[in-house]
Amino acid sequence: MADPVLRVENLTKLFGGLAAVNDVSLDLHLGQVHAVIGPNGAGKSTLTNLISGELTPTSGSIRYLAHGEGEFDLAGLSSDRISRLGIGRSFQKTNIFLPFTAFENCRLAAQSRQQRAWRIFRGASRYADVNAIAEHSLQSAGLAERGQVNAAMLSHGEQRQLEIAMCLATQPRILLMDEPLAGMGPQESLRIVALIRQLAAEHAILLIEHDMDAVFAVAHCLTVMVNGEVIESGTPQAVRASAHVQQAYLGEAHGDTHD
Amino acid sequence: MRSKLTPVILFVAVLLLVAFPFVGEKFYIQLIAKVMIMAIFAMSLDLLVGYTGLVSLGHAAFFGLAGYVLAKAAPQYAAANFWTTLPLALGACAVFALFTGFLVLRTSGIYFIMVTLAFSQMLFFVFHDTPFGGGSDGIYIYAKPEIKIGETALLDLEDFKVLYWFTLGLMTLVYLFLHRVLDSNFGRALIGIKTNEHRLRALGFPTFRYKLASYMLSGTLAGLAGYLAALQFGFVNPEILSWHISGSVLMMVILGGMGSLHGAALGAFVFILLQEMLSNQSWFGPVAKHWQLAMGVFIIAVALLLPHGLVGLGSTLKNRRKRAGGHG
Numbered sequence: 001m002a003d004p005v006l007r008v009e010n011l012t013k014l015f016g017g018l019a020a021v022n023d024v025s026l027d028l029h030l031g032q033v034h035a036v037i038g039p040n041g042a043g044k045s046t047l048t049n050l051i052s053g054e055l056t057p058t059s060g061s062i063r064y065l066a067h068g069e070g071e072f073d074l075a076g077l078s079s080d081r082i083s084r085l086g087i088g089r090s091f092q093k094t095n096i097f098l099p100f101t102a103f104e105n106c107r108l109a110a111q112s113r114q115q116r117a118w119r120i121f122r123g124a125s126r127y128a129d130v131n132a133i134a135e136h137s138l139q140s141a142g143l144a145e146r147g148q149v150n151a152a153m154l155s156h157g158e159q160r161q162l163e164i165a166m167c168l169a170t171q172p173r174i175l176l177m178d179e180p181l182a183g184m185g186p187q188e189s190l191r192i193v194a195l196i197r198q199l200a201a202e203h204a205i206l207l208i209e210h211d212m213d214a215v216f217a218v219a220h221c222l223t224v225m226v227n228g229e230v231i232e233s234g235t236p237q238a239v240r241a242s243a244h245v246q247q248a249y250l251g252e253a254h255g256d257t258h259d
Numbered sequence: 260m261r262s263k264l265t266p267v268i269l270f271v272a273v274l275l276l277v278a279f280p281f282v283g284e285k286f287y288i289q290l291i292a293k294v295m296i297m298a299i300f301a302m303s304l305d306l307l308v309g310y311t312g313l314v315s316l317g318h319a320a321f322f323g324l325a326g327y328v329l330a331k332a333a334p335q336y337a338a339a340n341f342w343t344t345l346p347l348a349l350g351a352c353a354v355f356a357l358f359t360g361f362l363v364l365r366t367s368g369i370y371f372i373m374v375t376l377a378f379s380q381m382l383f384f385v386f387h388d389t390p391f392g393g394g395s396d397g398i399y400i401y402a403k404p405e406i407k408i409g410e411t412a413l414l415d416l417e418d419f420k421v422l423y424w425f426t427l428g429l430m431t432l433v434y435l436f437l438h439r440v441l442d443s444n445f446g447r448a449l450i451g452i453k454t455n456e457h458r459l460r461a462l463g464f465p466t467f468r469y470k471l472a473s474y475m476l477s478g479t480l481a482g483l484a485g486y487l488a489a490l491q492f493g494f495v496n497p498e499i500l501s502w503h504i505s506g507s508v509l510m511m512v513i514l515g516g517m518g519s520l521h522g523a524a525l526g527a528f529v530f531i532l533l534q535e536m537l538s539n540q541s542w543f544g545p546v547a548k549h550w551q552l553a554m555g556v557f558i559i560a561v562a563l564l565l566p567h568g569l570v571g572l573g574s575t576l577k578n579r580r581k582r583a584g585g586h587g
C-alpha cells in the first residue's frame with residue numbers, strides 16, 4: 001500500500017489521571033475512509049481534537065505528509081495552522097455561526113483559503129471564486145436551497161449538514177468527521193453517506209460514527225476504541241468477525257446506539 | 260437592525276449637521292463639534308467591542324496619548340503643523356496598540372477588561388506623576404494646528420465654524436471607512452471572531468493577527484478623536500486618559516447599540532446632549548447638580564428595555580408587538 005498521508009503513533013492524552021486516548025496508532029491514506037468506532041467516552045472525539053490541534057497531546061506523534069511541503073509533526077501546532085495545512089474537521093456538537101446565513105458560514109470558511117485580508121476596501125461578497133466554492137459545498141451537503149436562511153433558523157439536521165458543508169468549503173485533503181450523521185434524518189444520512197464515499201476517492205477521511213450501517217457501507221479500514229485504547233484494527237470484515245470486538249462493543253451496540 | 264431606510268436617515272442627518280452652523284449659536288456649534296469628536300471615539304471603540312467582541316475599559320489611553328502628542332509636539336506659542344503632528348499622534352497610538360496588544364490580546368473577557376484598564380492607568384500615571392507630562396495641571400495648546408499646502412492655508416481651524424465642518428467631515432469619513440472595512444474579508448473575519456472565535460480558528464483563521472489589527476485600527480482612530488479633542492479644547496491634562504473617559508465612551512457605545520456604527524455615533528450624541536441638558540441649572544434648577552442620578556436612571560432603563568441599544572428601538576418594539584399579538 002502507498003505511504004500514509006497521516007500517521008498517528010503512540011498518541012496519548014491524559015486529563016488529570018484519565019487517559020482519554022491511550023497509546024493510539026493509526027494511519028490515514030488518500031482514497032480511503034478510516035472509521036473509528038467505540039462506546040461513549042471511548043476517546044474518539046479526543047483523538048479528533050488531538051489531530052486537529054484543538055488539544056495538545058501528552059505524548060506521541062502525528063506525522064503529516066503535506067502536499068509538496070514535506071513532512072510535519074502536527075503535535076503542538078495550532079488548530080488554525082493545521083487547518084491551513086489541509087486538514088479539515090467537522091464537530092460532533094454543531095459548531096457554526098448562528099447569526100449568519102448558511103451561505104455566509106460557508107463563504108467565510110472558503111475565505112480562509114484566500115490570503116486577501118489586507119484588501120480592506122473590497123466587499124467580501126465580491127470574490128467570485130470564493131462564492132463558487134461556498135455554493136458548491138452547500139450543494140454537496142444538500143443545502144443548495146437553504147443558503148439564504150440564517151443558520152439559527154435551520155433545523156437540527158440541516159445544521160448538521162451545514163457543519164459538513166463548512167468543512168468542505170475549506171477544501172481539505174484530509175477530513176476528520178466526528179459523528180457527521182448524528183441527529184440527521186434518514187434521507188439526509190443517505191445523502192451524506194454517498195457524499196463521503198464520493199469524497200473518499202480524492203481525500204483521506206477519518207470517520208467517527210455510531211451508525212454501523214453507514215460505517216460498514218463506506219469504511220476501508222476500521223478501528224475500535226474502548227476506554228482510550230485501540231482494541232482492534234483492520235478491514236471491516238476482519239473486525240466484524242473478531243470475537244473480542246463482538247464481546248466488547250459490536251454485539252450490544254450494532255444498530256441501536258445514537259446519542 | 261439595519262433597515263433600507265438607514266442610509267437615507269443618515270444622509271439627512273449629515274445634511275442637517277452641515278446646515279446647523281448657519282442657524283445655531285456659537286455655544287451649541289462648539290458643543291456639537293465636541294459631540295462629533297466623541298462620535299469618532301465611540302465608533303473606534305465599537306470596532307473593538309461591537310464587531311470584534313473585545314470589551315475594553317482602557318480606550319482613553321489612545322484618546323489621551325494622541326492629545327498629549329499634539330501638546331508636546333506643538334511649539335509653545337506658535338501653531339503646530341497639522342501634516343506632521345497628526346501622523347505623529349496616530350503613529351504613537353498605533354505603536355502603543357501594537358505593543359500593548361501583544362499582551363492584552365492574550366486574555367479575554369473580564370481579564371481583557373482588567374488588563375486594558377491597567378494599561379490606561381499606567382499611562383495616566385506617566386503623564387500625571389512625571390515632569391514629562393506636565394503633571395495634573397496639564398499643557399495648553401495656545402494655537403490650533405495649521406493646515407497648509409506650501410504657504411496657502413487650506414482651512415483656518417481657529418474659526419469655530421470651520422473647525423465644526425472639519426470635524427463633521429472627518430466623522431463622516433471615519434464612518435464610511437469603517438463601513439467599507441467591516442464589509443471586507445477582514446471585517447467579516449472580525450465579526451466571525453466575535454460570534455465564534457473557536458470555530459473561526461478551526462476554519463484556519465489566525466485569529467490573533469486579526470484581533471491585533473483590529474486593536475491597532477481601533478486605537479489609531481481613537482487617537483484621531485483625541486487629537487481633535489485636544490485641538491478643540493486647546494488643553495490637555497491627565498483627565499483625558501482617565502478611566503472615567505473610557506467608561507463614558509463604553510457607555511455611549513452600549514447606549515447607542517453595539518455592533519452598529521451609527522449606533523455608536525448616536526450614543527455619543529444622546530449621552531453628551533443629555534448630560535448637557537440634565538446639568539443645565541436654568542432648566543432643572545438645584546436638581547441639575549445631581550444630573551448623574553438622572554443619567555444613571557436613563558442608562559439603566561435603556562439597558563433593561565432596549566437590549567440592542569437605541570438603534571434597536573424599532574426592531575425591539577416590533578418583536579414585542581409580534582410576541583404580544585402572537586402573529587405579525
Ligand SMILES: Nc1ncnc2c1ncn2[C@@H]1O[C@H](COP(=O)(O)OP(=O)(O)OP(=O)(O)O)[C@@H](O)[C@H]1O
Pocket residue numbers: 015018020038039040041042043044045046047092
Ligand atoms: N476537556 C476534557 N477534560 C477532561 N476530560 C475530558 C475532556 N474531554 C473529554 N474528556 C473525557 O475523556 C473521555 C473521552 O471523551 P471523548 O469525548 O473523546 O469520547 P467519545 O468517544 O467521543 O464519546 P462519544 O461517543 O460520547 O462522543 C471521557 O471520559 C470524557 O469525559
Ligand SMILES: [Mg+2]
Pocket residue numbers: 044045046092178
Ligand atoms: Mg465524541
